[in-house]
Amino acid sequence: MRYDITLVVNGIVRRVGVPARRLLSDCLRHDLGLTGTHVGCEHGVCGCCTVLLDGEPVRSCLTFAVTVDGRQITTVEGLAGPEGMSPVQRAFAECHGLQCGFCTPGFLCTATALLRQNPTPTDEEVLEGISGNLCRCTGYQNIVKSVHRAAELMAEEEGR
Amino acid sequence: MTTRLFGERVQRKEDPRLLTGQGRFLDDLGPDALAVAFVRSPHAHARILDIDVSAALDVEGLVAVYTWEDLPGLVAEPLPLLIPHPALTHGRTAYPLAREVVRHVGEPVVMVVAEDRYLAEDACALIRVDYELLKPVVGIEEAVHSAALVHEDVPGNVGARLVQEVPSRSGQSAREVIESAPHTLAFRLDIERSASSPLEGRGVHARWDGTDLRVHSSTQTSTSVRMAIAAKLGLPLPHVEVIAPDVGGGFGVKIVHPWPEEILVPWAAMLLDRELKWTEDRREHFISSAHERGQVQFVRVGFDDDGHVLGLEVTILHDHGAYTPYGIIVPIITSTQLLGPYKIGSYRVEFSSIYTNTVQVTPYRGAGRPQGVFCMERTMDKIAAHLGKDRTEVRAANFIQPSEFPYDQGMIFQDGRPLIYDSGDYPAMLAKLKELIGWDSFVPRKGLGIGIGCYVEGTGVGPYEGGHVQVTSDGRVHVSTGLTSQGQGHETVFAQIAATELGVPIERISVVTGDTRRFGYAVGTFASRAAVVSGNAIALACRKVREKALRIAAEALEADPADLEISDGLVHVAGAPGASIPLSTVAVLSNPLRYSFDAETARAGQFAGGASFDRPPVAEGEEPGLEGRDYYSPLRSTFAAGMHAAIVETDPDTAEIRILRYAVVHDCGRLINPMIVEGQIHGGVAQGVGGALYERMAYDSHGQLLNASFMDFLMPYATEIPRIETDHLETPSPLNPLGIKGAGEAGVIPVAAVIAGAVEDAEGLPIDRMPISPSELFHLRSGG
Numbered sequence: 001m002r003y004d005i006t007l008v009v010n011g012i013v014r015r016v017g018v019p020a021r022r023l024l025s026d027c028l029r030h031d032l033g034l035t036g037t038h039v040g041c042e043h044g045v046c047g048c049c050t051v052l053l054d055g056e057p058v059r060s061c062l063t064f065a066v067t068v069d070g071r072q073i074t075t076v077e078g079l080a081g082p083e084g085m086s087p088v089q090r091a092f093a094e095c096h097g098l099q100c101g102f103c104t105p106g107f108l109c110t111a112t113a114l115l116r117q118n119p120t121p122t123d124e125e126v127l128e129g130i131s132g133n134l135c136r137c138t139g140y141q142n143i144v145k146s147v148h149r150a151a152e153l154m155a156e157e158e159g160r
Numbered sequence: 161m162t163t164r165l166f167g168e169r170v171q172r173k174e175d176p177r178l179l180t181g182q183g184r185f186l187d188d189l190g191p192d193a194l195a196v197a198f199v200r201s202p203h204a205h206a207r208i209l210d211i212d213v214s215a216a217l218d219v220e221g222l223v224a225v226y227t228w229e230d231l232p233g234l235v236a237e238p239l240p241l242l243i244p245h246p247a248l249t250h251g252r253t254a255y256p257l258a259r260e261v262v263r264h265v266g267e268p269v270v271m272v273v274a275e276d277r278y279l280a281e282d283a284c285a286l287i288r289v290d291y292e293l294l295k296p297v298v299g300i301e302e303a304v305h306s307a308a309l310v311h312e313d314v315p316g317n318v319g320a321r322l323v324q325e326v327p328s329r330s331g332q333s334a335r336e337v338i339e340s341a342p343h344t345l346a347f348r349l350d351i352e353r354s355a356s357s358p359l360e361g362r363g364v365h366a367r368w369d370g371t372d373l374r375v376h377s378s379t380q381t382s383t384s385v386r387m388a389i390a391a392k393l394g395l396p397l398p399h400v401e402v403i404a405p406d407v408g409g410g411f412g413v414k415i416v417h418p419w420p421e422e423i424l425v426p427w428a429a430m431l432l433d434r435e436l437k438w439t440e441d442r443r444e445h446f447i448s449s450a451h452e453r454g455q456v457q458f459v460r461v462g463f464d465d466d467g468h469v470l471g472l473e474v475t476i477l478h479d480h481g482a483y484t485p486y487g488i489i490v491p492i493i494t495s496t497q498l499l500g501p502y503k504i505g506s507y508r509v510e511f512s513s514i515y516t517n518t519v520q521v522t523p524y525r526g527a528g529r530p531q532g533v534f535c536m537e538r539t540m541d542k543i544a545a546h547l548g549k550d551r552t553e554v555r556a557a558n559f560i561q562p563s564e565f566p567y568d569q570g571m572i573f574q575d576g577r578p579l580i581y582d583s584g585d586y587p588a589m590l591a592k593l594k595e596l597i598g599w600d601s602f603v604p605r606k607g608l609g610i611g612i613g614c615y616v617e618g619t620g621v622g623p624y625e626g627g628h629v630q631v632t633s634d635g636r637v638h639v640s641t642g643l644t645s646q647g648q649g650h651e652t653v654f655a656q657i658a659a660t661e662l663g664v665p666i667e668r669i670s671v672v673t674g675d676t677r678r679f680g681y682a683v684g685t686f687a688s689r690a691a692v693v694s695g696n697a698i699a700l701a702c703r704k705v706r707e708k709a710l711r712i713a714a715e716a717l718e719a720d721p722a723d724l725e726i727s728d729g730l731v732h733v734a735g736a737p738g739a740s741i742p743l744s745t746v747a748v749l750s751n752p753l754r755y756s757f758d759a760e761t762a763r764a765g766q767f768a769g770g771a772s773f774d775r776p777p778v779a780e781g782e783e784p785g786l787e788g789r790d791y792y793s794p795l796r797s798t799f800a801a802g803m804h805a806a807i808v809e810t811d812p813d814t815a816e817i818r819i820l821r822y823a824v825v826h827d828c829g830r831l832i833n834p835m836i837v838e839g840q841i842h843g844g845v846a847q848g849v850g851g852a853l854y855e856r857m858a859y860d861s862h863g864q865l866l867n868a869s870f871m872d873f874l875m876p877y878a879t880e881i882p883r884i885e886t887d888h889l890e891t892p893s894p895l896n897p898l899g900i901k902g903a904g905e906a907g908v909i910p911v912a913a914v915i916a917g918a919v920e921d922a923e924g925l926p927i928d929r930m931p932i933s934p935s936e937l938f939h940l941r942s943g944g
Contacts, residue, residue, distance in 0.1 A: 021278065030276075035188035036181020038408070040359040041442040045870035048359055076181035085179060093175040096839045100647025101178030102185065102360045102408025131879045134870065136359050136409050137647050139842030139907075140878035 005069040009034065010078025018065045025049045027065035028075060036076040036105050040134070047133030050106035051075050057113045076105035079112060087153035088112050088146075097146030099137030106133050111147045119158075120151055165656040165666055166898075169835040172652045173671070174645075183406040186363035186378040187439040193365060194223055196425055196438035197280035199270035199287050200448060201262035204298065204517040204863020205310070206291035208260055211270060215286040221275035222283050224432060226424070228257040234392045235427050239418060243487030247322035248513070250314040251484045254520075256420035262291070263310055263482035264517050265863055266447025268420050273428060273436065296517040296863040300456050300479045303514045310482060310515035319480060320488045320513040324495060326570040327506055328471070334508035337471030341462025345542055350929040351531050351912065353454040353479070353857035354850065356524040357875060358646070360408020361440030362449060364421045366429035375402045375426050380415040381684030382674045383642045388418040389426055404674030410646035411847070412523040413450050415686045416486055446868035451857055452490060452524035454479040455531045459539060467543050467554035469504050474535060476511035481520040488513050490521060490528040492574050493618075498532030499569050499579075501586040501616050501801055502558040507571075517863045523686065525847060526908045533615045534930060537913035541611075541920065551612055551917070552590060552599060559586040573797060574687075575621040581799040582901075583891045584616070589803050589825050592887050597805040597823040607812055608820075609922025612805045613910030618797040619828070619902025620692025620893075626681050627698035629658060629705045630787035633751075633760055635729050635744030637662060637669045639701075641694040642682020644674030648904060649836040650690055654698050656832055657898070661702035662709075663726030664743065681791075688800065688902025691832060696792035696896045704788030709746045712786070716741050716749060743786075750786040752777035798893040800901040802826040804845070804910045806882075808918040815938040817853060817919060819882040827889040829901035837903045838886050844907020846881045851908070852915040853931050854880070 002017040009032060016031045023042075028034045028051070037060055040048035044062040051060045052074035079086045088111050091097065098104040107130060114121065114129035121129060126147045135143060177183050213225045228236065239253045258269045270287050274280035295308040303310070303317040310317055328337050338344055365376040373395060379385050379402075386402035389395070407414065421438050429436040440449070455478050462471040478491040488511075495509040540558075544551040560567045562585045569579040593612070594600060602610050630638045639658050645651065651671040659666045672678045673694075674685075683693075706726065713731035714721040717739050725734050732740035748764045752771075756762040771777065778784055807821040824841055831837050854874035858866040867873045892899030916927040925940050 019278070029187070030191060033191065034181070035185075036183070038185065038360070039187070040408075041870045043442065043869055043871060046359055076179075080180055085176070089179040092179055093171055096172065096835050098175065098178055098647075099649070099839060099843060100358070100360070100407065100409045101174065101183050102358075102647075104178055105181055108179065127878050131877050134359060134875055134877060136357060136411070136847070136875065137843045138839060139844075139846030139884060140881050141842045141884055142839060144878065 003066045005066055007068065008072045010074055020064065020066050022065045023061055024063040024065045024068060025060040028060060034075050034077050038102050038105055040103065045134065046103065047106040047110065048103050050109045050133065052109050052113055055113065057110050074109070076108055079108055086112065087157060088115065088150040091150035091153055092146045095142050095146040095149050097138065097143045103133060103135045107135065107143055111150060114147070115151055115154060119154060164660055166660040167831055168656065168833065170652055170656055170666065170833055172649050173655055174649060174651050185360055185406045185408055186365060186376060189376055189405060190365045190435050190437045193435040193437035194273050194275060195277040195280045196436055197272050197277060197284050198268045199284045199289065201258065201265055201267040201269055203262060203291055203293060204265050204296035205294040206262050207294060208258060208262065208269065209290040209292055212288040213270065216283040219274065219279055219283040219286065221279035223275065224273040224428065225283070226257065226271040226428065228255055228259045231257065234394065235423055239420065239485055240388065241487065242485055243489055245320065245487050248320040248484060248488050250319045251487065252311050252314065253485045254420065254483045256423050264519055265865060266519060268448065271424055273432065298516055298518060298859050298861055298863045300454065300477045300514055300516065303516045304477065310517055314515060317515040318512050319484050319515055322488065323510045324571050325508045332506060334471040334473045334506040337506045338460055338462035338473060341470045342464050343546060344460065344462045345546060346460045347542065347928060349457040349459065349535055349538055351453050351455050351534055352931060353451045354524065354855040355451045355857065356411035356413035358409025358411055358413065361442065361445040362414060362419060362421065363439040364425040365437040366426040367435045368430045368433060371399060373400045373426055373430065376405050377402060377422055378407050378414060379404050379417060380410045380644050380646060380686060381417055382644055382676055383680060383682040384684060385417045385422055386676050389423065392418065392423050393427060393430065401677050403676065404644040407644065407646040410685065411525040412527060412686065414646065415684055416450055416522045442870060443868050446873065447519060447865055449519070450522040451481065451519050452521050453531060453851065454521065455494065457535050459535060461539050461543065463543050465547065467547055467549055467557045469502065469558055471506045472504050473508045474498065476509065478511050478513045479516055479521060480513045481516055481518045483520040485520060486522040489574050490523055493528035494532040496571050496573050496579050497529045497616065497618060498536050500533060500536050501560055501584065501614050503560050518859055525844065525905050527687070527905065529615065529617060529909045530851065530912055533613060533910045534913045534916070537613045537910065538916060538928065541917050552594060555614055556587060556590060573618055575797060577796050580796055581616065582893050582895050584799060584801050584827060585889060585891050586801065589801065589827060589889050592889060593803040593805055593823060593825040596825060596885060596887050597821065599805065602807070604921055607810050607922055609918040609920065610805065610807050611914045611917025611921060612803065613913035613917065614803045615909045616799050616801045617688065617906060617909060619688035619800045620794055620798040621687045621689055622794045623683060624791050624793035625683060625693040625697045626679060626789065626791040627694060627701040628679055628787065628789045629698065629701040630785065631705060631743055631747045633744055633748045635668060635742055637664050639669060639698055640672040640678040641698060642679040643685045643690055643694050646685065648690060648840065649833065653691055653832045653836060654695065657695055657699050658702050661699050662706055664729045668729060688904040688906065692798055692896060692900055692902050693792055693794060695832065695900060696898050697790055699898055700790035700792060701788045704790055705786060708750065708788065709743060709786055712746050712749050713741050747786040751784040792896065795895055798829065798895055798901040800828045800903065800906060802906050802910065804914045806914045806918045808915065808922055810919060810922045810937065815934040815941065817932070817934065817937065819849065822882045823885045825887045825889060826906055827891055828903040828906065829893045830890055830899040831888065832900065834888065840903045841886055841907040842884050844905060845884050845911055846876055848908040848911020849881055850876045851931060852912040856931055
């Protein structure tokens with residue numbers, strides 16, 4: 001049995017027919033062709049598949065696509081604006097906050113939500129904020145640095 | 161704009177695509193490909209009695225089901241033993257699909273092809289395999305003493321036994337020296353299994369067009385996968401291409417090849433004449449790829465009153481799991497790199513490489529070095545404790561001195577060549593580390609301890625890598641090399657090398673790695689070798705291009721090539737900036753044309769004038785085009801080194817271990833990009849912390865891996881990793897034109913030794929098993 005659902009992904013209305021068991025991660029990647037969202041464990045631990053659901057970070061590998069019918073989803077492909085990469089994306093490039101790039105989309109979505117809620121996080125708050133995402137390459141130090149740098153860049157842009 | 165980019169903190173060229181979701185990883189390819197899934201053995205050791213696929217045949221969307229009996233010719237043969245060694249007298253490799261016997265949980269038994277992965281897994285669930293259970297062999301010591309055998313024809317479960325001896329200067333054996341030494345100690349050390357655990361698992365995508373096979377694999381060696389596929393499938397090499405797309409981490413596990421899936425997926429793609437893809441899931445990665453680290457070591461050491469090691473004897477039991485596709489590289493590295501930065505008076509090392517009914521063991525970042533360093537550094541700490549000396553003093557007493565390079569350790573290294581250290585300055589490194597961590601001012605107390613670990617890492621092993629550099633008529637530079645990338649930033653550092661060598665802005669340089677369509681000769685990415693071996697090959701190829709460019713430009717400018725320089729993509733006469741010609745024009749002139757397609761290329765047309773009638777348009781010994789290819793084949797490995805120190809705090813009640821500070825001094829020769837080197841070190845240390853405190857493969861006595869998920873295998877999150885303080889030392893390698901050594905594995909190597917030393921210092925208890933959990937420390941405290 002297939003269900004016709006409507007997802008608003010990165011601001012674009014997408015209609016898709018999926019079986020009930022289709023994971024949101026698979027729906028985004030394989031039905032909608034948005035392969036920027038990655039799947040690292042399929043059991044909700046690594047956080048690679050994190051996307052924003054109505055602005056809140058969720059594990060798309062633990063979410064059935066049919067359960068988010070009609071909702072707003074932001075993936076890594078939707079983080080950049082018309083003027084280019086977002087402050088979070090630019091900060092990760094500047095601070096070498098990524099190596100292989102596989103976990104990166106999850107960290108970018110997580111950090112984007114974190115900084116929206118708390119534009120000036122302390123070290124502790126950054127650590128807490130990203131403590132649900134695994135990275136095997138960077139040792140996290142430059143990811144923490146990137147989140148702080150993103151906060152600075154966002155503040156600069158606010159001030160302009 | 162400067163093009164002297166060697167040594168600069170240049171931002172990575174890879175990042176824009178990876179930050180915007182435009183990377184292309186294996187599972188991002190082939191949206192219309194059929195999906196492959198496997199039925200894998202649920203038993204560690206069993207005989208297959210029957211396979212009944214009938215229930216699966218009704219699954220909608222099922223395309224094909226294969227067992228070993230369906231495999232033809234060489235595909236049905238065991239996978240290759242990649243690195244044979246005379247001591248590996250009983251090497252065994254797996255069949256791509258199990259034949260008669262399964263030897264570890266996770267071994268592939270049946271291959272299923274279906275319209276999508278969900279349906280393929282539906283079919284897998286309906287396939288019945290009947291097994292007769294055999295006694296599993298689990299645990300190194302059980303394997304040695306058990307009457308049960310992993311392979312019926314391998315007595316004692318011993319795959320290999322190797323002894324290497326380095327006698328004292330007076331010709332005495334290590335055993336003799338230890339017998340007569342003023343002080344002797346004997347002890348046992350244990351290191352448990354961990355695994356590379358890249359966040360992207362393995363994966364293979366294959367497309368056959370009736371003549372040519374194109375395979376993408378998440379691999380650390382596309383050239384060798386290509387040769388293996390061509391050989392197994394009986395295809396002419398020019399009709400097989402293998403490409404490593406963006407790879408989501410490797411850390412060693414993806415150097416193994418051909419994996420069963422790398423043969424089976426292309427084979428079935430040809431047979432079905434359909435595009436096929438297999439993407440490994442996390443549980444499959446835990447039980448079907450490879451692990452590392454598991455060893456038991458028995459140590460005897462003899463030393464004098466100053467702590468000089470007079471004799472060292474180490475006997476190693478190395479658990480290599482069910483198969484030996486990668487030979488005995490890991491225990492060879494343990495037994496040679498164990499010597500570290502030290503002059504050991506006499507040395508005897510013997511290892512036995514043992515079969516168990518567990519996942520095979522192949523290199524994981526560090527590749528046997530963490531175990532060797534754990535052994536040597538625990539030994540140094542025990543000597544210091546025995547003599548009542550400072551731990552750094554004992555180490556310093558044994559250091560090879562800067563004046564003693566090249567230093568011959570008298571052994572044969574993992575590349576089959578002599579273990580001769582090229583350069584280093586260990587006393588200076590120790591001084592920097594002591595300063596960085598504040599060793600001399602540290603005041604220990606109960607529950608607060610400091611530890612240190614030193615290592616030397618053979619990097620940049622051969623046999624070779626190559627580079628190809630082409631300047632096209634738009635002035636862009638295209639660099640390719642055959643080895644692959646898994647996040648190390650090769651596109652950036654190789655572009656920095658090319659920019660510096662050619663005088664071209666980095667924005668105009670693009671780099672391709674791991675694509676056999678672009679470069680067919682290569683070895684692969686492992687052993688911290690990419691920057692050293694490909695980096696130098698690319699530099700040499702650039703120098704050829706530069707020489708040719710200057711020759712052509714000199715003719716056009718009527719100047720002496722020796723008077724020319726290139727900067728910002730412009731060839732000009734030194735001191736006369738007006739007399740210049742862009743590299744783009746030089747590229748045009750390098751390729752005499754009959755047909756022009758724009759104003760720029762018209763300059764190379766046959767009626768453009770200026771050509772000599774006395775020689776052919778392409779002069780003898782020349783080739784058309786502004787390009788160059790060269791190879792770098794190192795005489796021996798380069799030897800990077802590092803020293804780490806940590807301060808840890810242990811909780812008096814819960815025995816939780818917290819790392820308060822972590823300091824690293826590292827020497828990888830000349831740095832191409834310090835930002836990237838530091839990133840490599842951070843990541844390595846984090847993996848080391850995982851191995852020291854959290855990660856282990858928990859096998860039960862039946863050979864079931866109890867923690868085959870990220871829920872139970874505890875990889876560190878950001879909250880577990882301390883801030884890592886780094887400092888660099890640069891002793892250039894005399895062995896290669898760029899003076900570089902490798903950095904990829906460095907961070908992970910000494911961490912377990914450092915943490916063990918620090919916990920021991922904090923607790924006053926010997927720490928001889930790693931990793932150490934709070935629960936184990938708790939029991940150690942109560943004498944357990």
